[in-house]
Amino acid sequence: MNEAWSDARARVSGLYALGLYLPGSLAARRLRDRSRALRGVRRGHAMHLPQASWSEVLSRRTIRLVATDKANGNVNLAELGVLAQAAAAVRPGALIVEIGTFDGRTTLNLAVNAPDASRLVTLDLPPEDRAAFALAPGERQYVDKRAPGARFREAAPPWSGAAARITQMLGDSATFDWSPYRGQAGLVFVDGSHAYEYVRKDSETAFGLLGPGGMVLWHDYGRWEGVTRALDELEAERRLGLRHVRGTSLVFWRGQ
Numbered sequence: 001m002n003e004a005w006s007d008a009r010a011r012v013s014g015l016y017a018l019g020l021y022l023p024g025s026l027a028a029r030r031l032r033d034r035s036r037a038l039r040g041v042r043r044g045h046a047m048h049l050p051q052a053s054w055s056e057v058l059s060r061r062t063i064r065l066v067a068t069d070k071a072n073g074n075v076n077l078a079e080l081g082v083l084a085q086a087a088a089a090v091r092p093g094a095l096i097v098e099i100g101t102f103d104g105r106t107t108l109n110l111a112v113n114a115p116d117a118s119r120l121v122t123l124d125l126p127p128e129d130r131a132a133f134a135l136a137p138g139e140r141q142y143v144d145k146r147a148p149g150a151r152f153r154e155a156a157p158p159w160s161g162a163a164a165r166i167t168q169m170l171g172d173s174a175t176f177d178w179s180p181y182r183g184q185a186g187l188v189f190v191d192g193s194h195a196y197e198y199v200r201k202d203s204e205t206a207f208g209l210l211g212p213g214g215m216v217l218w219h220d221y222g223r224w225e226g227v228t229r230a231l232d233e234l235e236a237e238r239r240l241g242l243r244h245v246r247g248t249s250l251v252f253w254r255g256q
Contacts, residue, residue, distance in 0.1 A: 003158040010064035010112070017065055017081030018054065025078060026247035045228040047221065049235055049251060052243040054082045057252045061088040063113050066159050067105050067151050073142050074105050075191075075219055079248045086187050086215055086252075087113040094186025097209050098122040099173050099202050102142060104149035104166075106189065111152065111162040118186070123169045123176060124148035125192070132174040133197040136226050174201045178209060185209040191219040199230035210255050218251040 063084040068077060075083065083106060090096060092115040098107055101124035111120050125131060127144050135143070147153075148168065155163040169176070173192045188206040192198055199218070206216045220227045221244055231251055235242045243252050 010066050013065035013068050014063035017077045022078035022247050044222050045225050048232045049242050049244040051246045053246050058085045084109050084113040090186035092117040095184040096120040097185045097188045099190050100192035101148040104151040108152040111166050119165045121167045126170045132172050136195040182208050183211050186214050188216045194224035194226050196226035196230050199227050214255050216253045221249050221251045223249050
């Protein structure tokens with residue numbers, strides 16, 4: 001497959017993700033919720049953050065989505081599109097930080113859509129390391145995997161150039177020395193452990209990493225109890241203006 005065709009297909013995937021997939025999945029979710037309400041069935045966790053559409057918090061840009069096949073533990077296609085929009089909005093030269101690499105699918109898409117002058121660092125907990133806090137039930141499977149970042153390490157042209165701007169780091173996000181990166185990030189994506197203690201700690205880390213006007217996005221709000229409780233409490237305590245991105249499990253915040 002030549003590079004021009006790869007680029008064209010990636011652009012189409014970006015258009016599809018936010019133009020068709022997200023509206024379609026949102027409509028389907030509303031139908032499911034109504035059906036469950038009629039049957040007295042409740043799923044997920046109670047959420048208290050106000051919602052906003054992705055286009056209310058981010059300007060629309062042309063994005064490219066690659067490695068779109070989804071594995072268990074990946075963000076869905078609409079979420080990948082929103083994250084790509086956030087990466088495209090980062091000012092040139094600003095750092096992008098990802099807490100929780102997993103297989104590197106999101107990492108690669110952040111790099112593909114970020115300005116060429118931006119670099120990315122991504123941190124993942126290696127299986128042999130002992131976690132500082134207890135992991136959430138059921139998430140050990142996401143730690144016990146082959147080496148993190150496989151998708152960006154295996155990226156072929158034309159995406160290998162973007163992948164070369166990614167630095168893979170290994171360690172526990174709660175104890176890692178983030179000091180070399182403080183105040184430099186234009187975007188931090190928090191998608192590490194779903195345990196409450198980790199989400200609170202990773203959120204404070206994210207705020208410290210941001211430069212002026214930087215953004216934070218969290219994943220799995222409403223899906224994992226620890227994430228949902230941590231973000232609801234954070235907003236109640238500090239009135240930051242967190243927004244749940246409608247139709248996704250993402251939460252968005254932009255600093256001053």
